[in-house]
Amino acid sequence: MIILIIGLRLNLSPMMISWPIYWLIHLLVAAAMWLASTVLICTNRARPTPMSIKTIPLLRNREG
Numbered sequence: 001m002i003i004l005i006i007g008l009r010l011n012l013s014p015m016m017i018s019w020p021i022y023w024l025i026h027l028l029v030a031a032a033m034w035l036a037s038t039v040l041i042c043t044n045r046a047r048p049t050p051m052s053i054k055t056i057p058l059l060r061n062r063e064g
Helices: 002-011 019-046 050-063
Strands: none
Touching: none
16 A cells, blocks of 8 residues: 555656545545455455455555
């Protein structure tokens, strides 16, 4: 998660975008990732499929 935000900071320089929009993009990305991981974990608990079992560790590695 933190790595993703740092990557976005490197790609989108603050000179190009005004600060409120810049931080709004960060918040939207963070919210989208949180929502996706929550949905995946919930569906994984409900009915574990091989796909969701493989996806959860990938998300954990990406966030760390």
